[in-house]
Amino acid sequence: MDRAFNVALVGIIVVFIVLVLIILLIKLYSSLITWAGKNKGNTAKKTTIETKESNPVSESNHVMSVDNNMEIVAVITAAVMACMQGSSSSLRVRSIKRIGHTTPIWNIAGRNEQILSKI
Amino acid sequence: MDRAFNVALVGIIVVFIVLVLIILLIKLYSSLITWAGKNKGNTAKKTTIETKESNPVSESNHVMSVDNNMEIVAVITAAVMACMQGSSSSLRVRSIKRIGHTTPIWNIAGRNEQILSKI
Amino acid sequence: MDRAFNVALVGIIVVFIVLVLIILLIKLYSSLITWAGKNKGNTAKKTTIETKESNPVSESNHVMSVDNNMEIVAVITAAVMACMQGSSSSLRVRSIKRIGHTTPIWNIAGRNEQILSKI
Amino acid sequence: MWNDFIFAIKELALESGFAKITLLHFVLIVIACVFIYLAIARKYEPLLLLPIAFGMLLANLPLGGLMHPELWDVSPIDYNLILHNGGLLDLLYLGVKLGIFPPLIFLGIGAMTDFGPLIANPKSFLLGAAAQFGIFGTFIGAMALGNFTEKQAGAIAIIGGADGPTAIWLTSKLAPELLGPIALAAYSYMALVPIIQPPIMKALTTKKEREVVMEQLRPVSKLEKILFPILVSILVILILPAAAPLVGMLMLGNLFKESGVVERLNETAQNALINIVTIFLGLTVGATASADKLSQPGFGLQALSIIILGLLAFSVGTASGLLFGKLMYWATGGKVNPLIGSAGVSAVPMAARVSQVVGQKANPQNFLLMHAMGPNVAGVIGSAVAAGVLLSMLG
Amino acid sequence: MWNDFIFAIKELALESGFAKITLLHFVLIVIACVFIYLAIARKYEPLLLLPIAFGMLLANLPLGGLMHPELWDVSPIDYNLILHNGGLLDLLYLGVKLGIFPPLIFLGIGAMTDFGPLIANPKSFLLGAAAQFGIFGTFIGAMALGNFTEKQAGAIAIIGGADGPTAIWLTSKLAPELLGPIALAAYSYMALVPIIQPPIMKALTTKKEREVVMEQLRPVSKLEKILFPILVSILVILILPAAAPLVGMLMLGNLFKESGVVERLNETAQNALINIVTIFLGLTVGATASADKLSQPGFGLQALSIIILGLLAFSVGTASGLLFGKLMYWATGGKVNPLIGSAGVSAVPMAARVSQVVGQKANPQNFLLMHAMGPNVAGVIGSAVAAGVLLSMLG
Amino acid sequence: MWNDFIFAIKELALESGFAKITLLHFVLIVIACVFIYLAIARKYEPLLLLPIAFGMLLANLPLGGLMHPELWDVSPIDYNLILHNGGLLDLLYLGVKLGIFPPLIFLGIGAMTDFGPLIANPKSFLLGAAAQFGIFGTFIGAMALGNFTEKQAGAIAIIGGADGPTAIWLTSKLAPELLGPIALAAYSYMALVPIIQPPIMKALTTKKEREVVMEQLRPVSKLEKILFPILVSILVILILPAAAPLVGMLMLGNLFKESGVVERLNETAQNALINIVTIFLGLTVGATASADKLSQPGFGLQALSIIILGLLAFSVGTASGLLFGKLMYWATGGKVNPLIGSAGVSAVPMAARVSQVVGQKANPQNFLLMHAMGPNVAGVIGSAVAAGVLLSMLG
Numbered sequence A, B, C: 001m002d003r004a005f006n007v008a009l010v011g012i013i014v015v016f017i018v019l020v021l022i023i024l025l026i027k028l029y030s031s032l033i034t035w036a037g038k039n040k041g042n043t044a045k046k047t048t049i050e051t052k053e054s055n056p057v058s059e060s061n062h063v064m065s066v067d068n069n070m071e072i073v074a075v076i077t078a079a080v081m082a083c084m085q086g087s088s089s090s091l092r093v094r095s096i097k098r099i100g101h102t103t104p105i106w107n108i109a110g111r112n113e114q115i116l117s118k119i
Numbered sequence D, E, F: 001m002w003n004d005f006i007f008a009i010k011e012l013a014l015e016s017g018f019a020k021i022t023l024l025h026f027v028l029i030v031i032a033c034v035f036i037y038l039a040i041a042r043k044y045e046p047l048l049l050l051p052i053a054f055g056m057l058l059a060n061l062p063l064g065g066l067m068h069p070e071l072w073d074v075s076p077i078d079y080n081l082i083l084h085n086g087g088l089l090d091l092l093y094l095g096v097k098l099g100i101f102p103p104l105i106f107l108g109i110g111a112m113t114d115f116g117p118l119i120a121n122p123k124s125f126l127l128g129a130a131a132q133f134g135i136f137g138t139f140i141g142a143m144a145l146g147n148f149t150e151k152q153a154g155a156i157a158i159i160g161g162a163d164g165p166t167a168i169w170l171t172s173k174l175a176p177e178l179l180g181p182i183a184l185a186a187y188s189y190m191a192l193v194p195i196i197q198p199p200i201m202k203a204l205t206t207k208k209e210r211e212v213v214m215e216q217l218r219p220v221s222k223l224e225k226i227l228f229p230i231l232v233s234i235l236v237i238l239i240l241p242a243a244a245p246l247v248g249m250l251m252l253g254n255l256f257k258e259s260g261v262v263e264r265l266n267e268t269a270q271n272a273l274i275n276i277v278t279i280f281l282g283l284t285v286g287a288t289a290s291a292d293k294l295s296q297p298g299f300g301l302q303a304l305s306i307i308i309l310g311l312l313a314f315s316v317g318t319a320s321g322l323l324f325g326k327l328m329y330w331a332t333g334g335k336v337n338p339l340i341g342s343a344g345v346s347a348v349p350m351a352a353r354v355s356q357v358v359g360q361k362a363n364p365q366n367f368l369l370m371h372a373m374g375p376n377v378a379g380v381i382g383s384a385v386a387a388g389v390l391l392s393m394l395g
């Protein structure tokens, strides 16, 4: 039984050590982030812009798709509500699943191209 | 060829035996259920209630989600039809897929909490 | 190094041979199809009809589902737009996912039957 | 340098498929293309026939090394050698050989199947049993032809079950060397059910019988639907343990569906899992129909025999189902429409839809579909049981 | 002919399950049905309990040949023999035995878990650590009973982790012969958390303590959430390499979720992949609870002991979490509601919801859920660490 | 008691990763974190780079036991030993080593690829062929460096194919010891295509050439799209059987897509299946870049050489594609915009998008994307063919 108590004691102590170290780790990097956020406000913005420039095609695409999503959510919600003429309390558009994620992005781009070329 | 006929004969007989036993099994338990349903109408209700009490959180959640689903189906159908001003004969909302099943339930609960705490 | 040049030379030549043969293959079958299309316009139609006749149940089902899909896309688009009273430029119904593909077709048929039998 | 170049090109040419292609390869490639055509243009059970046909195509392009029949022809199989020397399709074929894929497909089928019509009218099981005469009749026929062993005859007979995974499962256990032709025959005839069955149905029934409108089925409670897979598993596996993999997984899938508490598992069983397994199963089963394997003497005759016996199997199954349906028509004083008997062969849901169509032609007010679904799904259980019996007696 | 017929029928009857069924088989079938009932009617952790119970059912229908315990009882295991003689569930069980399935489930869990509340309030880790007293206390209890080896005691103790995949993973490494009962106990008690915990919670806390409304958690930035899985992996695996499979996969799944750049992988990890693995894991773990395996002398007593020790494990874990919560209540001058301590046992998300419900009963304005999610997910990491420690010391 | 306690703690400390960590481990952990950063913050091909980098991270936390390079360095590989002693990532790595995962990824890619632009303008294949000079030029370069074997040079050369699964497939067959660095280089440079290519494109073309507006592509009929995968499979595999796994699966996936009759399989091939395989492939390929493996003398130089050769490969491929584009510009009297030539390296769809962007800068009315997609997907076939040639000649 000595052995049993020993295993249990070592076990719980190691668990506490590991989890306490995680606490310290989180505190450390959280405060680093906060500190960096205050100190480098402007630098950070710059970096973001640079990133965007280095990869213009994909970035713009992404931004666009996010905008579109928001727009679609808004439109559908509005449409449904306008038609209801009623209380919006019990209904929220929880999520709109954009099907066709699986369509290769270049197909979409191709379609856009064809559309634009028609204008 | 004797062997072949023998195998075939045994085979078809076993198939019939097994499936006839299944028939008897179904008849047996179906009538048991019907009999139990008539006999224990009140008891059954009681049990249901008890179950609900023992597990209140998950139960209420489930019931809620079913209600919501029905409501959403109705709302969307109504919205589309109101806008159509037309015949509903050829259109039925076949199914509404509630996306975000994969969101852990506790996240949803957390969101609800945050919403409620804002009220 | 001789060996290295040799491998590289053989390699690039084989790649060109294979891809050029694919070009010829595509040209060949594309022109065959075009030629067949012009020559057998009428025959082709006939074959299509025969196919449909040989497999009436499934065919009609499929056609129906396609029609339904188009109809539903149109309806939803119309509904949303009517409610918006606005520009359709920035919104297109990208895809409507018909959920319940997984429902066995015969269940659907069964439901239809029950509905029809109520009329 | 120039010599080396010529030598390298020559070596590549000798390693190319053109160096080894034979007439049999060519014929099988053409057959594979015909099956691809049938799957796409005629929609012949495309979900399995397309992968099967493409697997057959790949396996007959010489030297591709995707499948090595010689690794599978030895007994006992040397799995270590397969890991070392096997190609892509050999490795995927492990799932067939080890009997894993067909039960997983049955799991998905169970999750998609509604046994409600069968529970509402359990007598349908008799029709699902009667249609299995197609299996056992074909077994006698195959033995009578004399060019098949008993095990091969059993594998061919199961074509009459009109159920793809059951046929593949039993054949992989009894006569894997015939897997390709049997799977191709099974799926082709399943696709041809709307052509094979109607003439037999019209020949064996009178117009009056075909016009019978059946009573609407009673509603089945959720509890009955939940108990069905549990109790049927226990009963069938106790009686016939050899049917456990198929029946057990079919019923587990159905329990996922009916229990309503494991929607995630239900959804995956009937989508991602069954689809992944279907791709692997189809490709590798098709790849067993390779020239390397089929060049053995006498194969041409065997393949032809399988085609004929398969047609026999479907016809006998259809006829016996119908005749038992007529028996029930008489026994019930005309309440049962014998047309639902032909649906007992399985070929879900095609056979049931054929019953519906033929019935509606005789009487436009006639909606047999739900009534035919009973024998139809009973036929699935029936042929799984038949496969278990054959495996027990011949395996 | 007639003799042959009788002989064939007789042989089939002798090969039927009825010929071999024993009382133990029957008892285990009944128990499996009870678990199916609990999973469906009472919604006791159905996602795993339903497959486990059905696997147990299938394994106890004699002669089904789906699982062969004798193949797994030898050391070293002969994998070649398993390929040759294994049944369907033996082959799927490879994923458990080789330690593949539980980490893949952790991948999916990681992809579904929001560590935000834990990052916002890292002190929650202390509660997640304190609740692991349930594990180590039970280890002492199991050793004290005297009818378990040290490894078995470690496997039983992990029930106190209230985390299914961790329990299965550790048991498959330390004491696979107890896998069935331990998994059943773990999932059953996890489902019973709403019944086990509230009385302990009320007994150990005052109404005043339960009424404490905690401050709202600070928002956590995306960057903090992304760094968490990476840094925690490095730290924990460096300290305790034995925990690598569980912690590594949990954190990879979470990184999929939080990175936001691999939505496809995230979606598959938390759906198709985890569901497929859950089906296979559940079925085969349940199948280890077969009569063939459990008929060894002394098993009845062992099973009973596991049931009692499992309850002990949950109770001790709950109590120690609560007591540590009280300590934090005192230390912070009443800012911490001790009820969130009981959530440290994991049993995600049930235990956190129980904290919420009990807290709200004491004070209807009290929303503890998000605060309890911190200790709750810390408990998952805590028990994975505890499993690593036990494996290191006993394995 | 106290002694025992100290002893146990000491033992755990000795078994901890800290006891074994070396500078190389530390450097590789930092590199892994850099790749995680690039995958997340810069979106460098995150779908594979994130799992690869995390696998690399896990493999370099000492004693985690997830991957054992020593099991894979022997020849012939002892699969039985891997089953007995392998860690989680060793077992998943079987799918790479046995050549299963890359073809399955190609199945999914085929199901996502539209070969329409290529069928409409088959001359694009010439550009897809020309860009493979990048592969063979790099092969010569690697051989010239003198510190690689012929097989290693072939594996490094395939980086010029700008196609991840092809590179992993060929490397796992020719030089698995270089799998980690080659995969990392391939995916990194694929992500850097928008930075590497534009300067080369501007240097090698005149503004007049870049301004060329190409004629709209003819519409391609469904029948042509269906025939394409079937006929290309037959032709390519007949000529070059070694390319069968990649080309066969790519074309099967495309047939799923274009046939329109197996939507279920198509959906699963391009979602659940490819995602599951991507997770496993990425993790295990990354795990081959472990310190245990890379501590051999001379590795640092090799890694550096691979980085330089990879850049060479992309640059040569881009340049040769462009120059062939110029040739076509002259031959067609200015109808072909040479910018579409650089898309021939594959790196789908990034390279085609770069052509579009650079073209549009020269002439805002210029929409090259669909025209560039032709060479882009031709490059996938081209590099699969090149991989087959290299395997045939060096394997």
Ligand code: NA
Pocket: D160, D161, D162, D163, D344, D345, D346, D347, D379, D380, D382, D383, D384
């Ligand atoms: Na059948």
Ligand code: NA
Pocket: E160, E161, E162, E163, E344, E345, E346, E347, E379, E380, E382, E383, E384
């Ligand atoms: Na825990």
Ligand code: NA
Pocket: F160, F161, F162, F163, F344, F345, F346, F347, F379, F380, F382, F383, F384
């Ligand atoms: Na390429």
